[in-house]
Amino acid sequence: MMFKKISLSFMAALVLSVLIGAQAFAANGEVQFSDPQTSTGEEFEITAKMTCGGVLIGDGELTLSYDPEYLEFVEGTGSKDQSDGSVTIFNAGTGSETELNYTITFKALKEGETVIEVTDSEAYLWNNATLHLTTGTSTVTIAEGDGTSGGSVKGDGPEVTIDGTKYNIVNDIPPAVVPAGFSQAESSFNGETINVLQQDASGQQAVYLTDGTDSSLFLYFGEDGSFLPLEMIDISESSYIIFLQDDGGADVPKGFDEVKLTFNDHEFPAWQNPNQEDYYLVYTLNSAGEKGMYLYDTKDDTYQRFNPDLFKAQKETAKKADKSSGVLGKIVDFIGNHLLPFLIFIGALLLFLLIWALVLSRKVHNRNVEIDDLYDELDGRKAGSVAGPSGALTEDFSAVMPYGSDLFSDDDFDSYNESFEFDDDDDFLEDYTGALPVKLTDTLARHKTSQLKTVAPARKTKKKPVKPLSNQRFHVESDDTFKMDFIDFDD
Numbered sequence: 001m002m003f004k005k006i007s008l009s010f011m012a013a014l015v016l017s018v019l020i021g022a023q024a025f026a027a028n029g030e031v032q033f034s035d036p037q038t039s040t041g042e043e044f045e046i047t048a049k050m051t052c053g054g055v056l057i058g059d060g061e062l063t064l065s066y067d068p069e070y071l072e073f074v075e076g077t078g079s080k081d082q083s084d085g086s087v088t089i090f091n092a093g094t095g096s097e098t099e100l101n102y103t104i105t106f107k108a109l110k111e112g113e114t115v116i117e118v119t120d121s122e123a124y125l126w127n128n129a130t131l132h133l134t135t136g137t138s139t140v141t142i143a144e145g146d147g148t149s150g151g152s153v154k155g156d157g158p159e160v161t162i163d164g165t166k167y168n169i170v171n172d173i174p175p176a177v178v179p180a181g182f183s184q185a186e187s188s189f190n191g192e193t194i195n196v197l198q199q200d201a202s203g204q205q206a207v208y209l210t211d212g213t214d215s216s217l218f219l220y221f222g223e224d225g226s227f228l229p230l231e232m233i234d235i236s237e238s239s240y241i242i243f244l245q246d247d248g249g250a251d252v253p254k255g256f257d258e259v260k261l262t263f264n265d266h267e268f269p270a271w272q273n274p275n276q277e278d279y280y281l282v283y284t285l286n287s288a289g290e291k292g293m294y295l296y297d298t299k300d301d302t303y304q305r306f307n308p309d310l311f312k313a314q315k316e317t318a319k320k321a322d323k324s325s326g327v328l329g330k331i332v333d334f335i336g337n338h339l340l341p342f343l344i345f346i347g348a349l350l351l352f353l354l355i356w357a358l359v360l361s362r363k364v365h366n367r368n369v370e371i372d373d374l375y376d377e378l379d380g381r382k383a384g385s386v387a388g389p390s391g392a393l394t395e396d397f398s399a400v401m402p403y404g405s406d407l408f409s410d411d412d413f414d415s416y417n418e419s420f421e422f423d424d425d426d427d428f429l430e431d432y433t434g435a436l437p438v439k440l441t442d443t444l445a446r447h448k449t450s451q452l453k454t455v456a457p458a459r460k461t462k463k464k465p466v467k468p469l470s471n472q473r474f475h476v477e478s479d480d481t482f483k484m485d486f487i488d489f490d491d
Contacts, residue, residue: 027052029123029131031062033116033138038108043074046116046138048102050091050123052131059092060100060123060131070114070142076104086119095126108142115139155210157194162218162227167209171195177208177217179232180240181287187222196220201289204242206230219244229266233284235303241284241294243268249291250283251308261296270296281306 029052038044050060066073068084078090091100104116118135125131155168171194173184178197185198187205196205197217205220207227217230219242231243243263252258252271261270261280271281280296282303293306335342 027055027125027129027131029053029057029060029133031060031118031121031133031135033136035139035141037141037143039143040108040111043105043107044140046104046106046140048089048104048138050100050102050133052098052123052125054098056095056126057093057097057100057131058124058126058128059090060133061088061090061121062102062118062135063088063120064104064116065119066106066116067114070108070110070112071116071140072107072109074105074107077102079104093126106140108140111142111144113139113141155212157207158189158192160189160209160227162209165211167211167218169194170208170210170215173197173208177215179206179217179230182206187220189220189222189225199285199289201287202285202291204285204289229264231263231266231268233303235286239287241282241286241303244283244285244291245269246283247291251293252281253308256281 029050031048031050034047036044036046048062050057050062063081063086065086073079073082073087076087076089079087080090081088087104089102089104091102093100116138118133118137121133121135123131123133154172155170157169157171160167160169169189173195178184181201182197182199185196185205187194187196187198189207194207196207198205205222206217207220208215209218209227218227219230220227228243228245232240233242234240246269250269250271256271256273259270259272259280260267261282262268269283273279278298280298281293282296283291284294285291286305293308295304295306296302297304
């Protein structure tokens with residue numbers, strides 16, 4: 001009994017795991033179609049959407065069947081395996097989509113109602129799980145044609161040749177092809193009167209041309225008889241622009257190169273900045289009848305009116321800002337781009353300055369010590385300074401003298417006078433100028449040369465005339481044989 005219970009539990013767990021695994025590797029989805037209304041001769045689009053309940057979807061392939069008596073396939077998303085009455089379309093996700101969208105273009109051939117169905121499908125989730133689809137159908141209602149299709153339009157006007165293709169002007173212009181802001185008018189071509197469409201705001205004309213198969217509108221320039229495919233871009237519900245050739249009115253800023261922009265298999269002039277390849281400048285005619293430049297953003301597929309004056313003002317402002325920043329801006333940019341080497345350089349510079357300051361401080365300290373020692377040595381001898389005429393101490397003189405005033409004390413002079421026979425020490429110096437008194441001069445003159453040599457040995461020098469000093473109070477006779485050398489202790 002116990003074994004049966006274990007077996008039943010095991011089988012239940014196994015079945016549950018299989019069911020969970022099957023659910024993990026399969027999911028359900030749905031395909032929905034639009035139900036368009038059109039008229040014979042018209043091309044129209046059918047949209048399809050594949051969803052899977054918010055789960056990331058991988059790819060999906062649909063095989064459609066249609067009645068070739070009513071419809072003619074033109075193109076579709078990822079279309080392949082095309083044949084009369086059947087076409088396969090394909091689309092794949094990128095890992096971020098929870099739905100896939102398809103667009104299929106048909107041409108209505110016959111008035112009535114017809115159905116487009118899905119005969120086969122294959123789809124997967126992003127994790128490769130199989131996606132089981134519930135498919136819907138598209139019901140197309142086709143009304144009586146209005147003559148806008150190329151095969152139904154009669155080119156009853158003059159023949160024109162554009163880029164090697166021959167067209168005929170259609171005078172019976174279907175109302176369905178008249179753009180907003182245009183109305184029917186008359187003009188002339190090669191001497192013939194033709195029917196045209198004319199923009200009410202600007203007077204710009206357009207003609208309806210057919211090559212026997214396809215029909216479309218062309219801008220018509222009566223001044224030179226030229227034509228340009230009319231490509232109208234809706235900017236909003238009430239405004240549009242039409243591409244133009246440059247007639248000299250395109251105001252293109254510097255830095256933009258002329259290129260070609262292809263739109264619906266037609267080439268138009270455009271201008272592009274090499275540094276901003278996602279943007280183009282195009283020359284257009286807007287719904288207000290104004291010609292001007294528009295900026296086309298290829299990423300967002302949007303158009304914005306372009307103001308050249310504003311662009312130039314911004315450019316001038318940028319130039320002034322560059323000039324004002326100048327070298328400073330370049331320095332800031334350089335520092336920002338080389339921050340680590342700059343910090344290392346600043347650190348090394350600060351370290352060098354610190355070491356230099358320490359060395360200089362040490363040198364100044366040593367110099368101050370030497371000066372202090374010198375002043376200490378001199379301060380001990382200030383007592384021997386000689387007084388000048390005013391009675392002030394002449395420290396400079398006493399500082400360089402190897403002796404003090406004690407040399408001239410009475411006792412020392414008496415001993416000194418025994419050899420040189422000076423009369424009195426008071427007569428030795430009169431003042432700090434070093435001028436010798438007359439009595440000393442006479443005394444020196446009486447001494448023998450041999451005795452004077454012990455004090456100041458004579459030098460053999462070339463005799464030069466001696467200019468008397470203003471404070472000199474002695475004289476030297478011409479027969480004196482001794483010579484005197486004076487030392488300037490101030491130097």
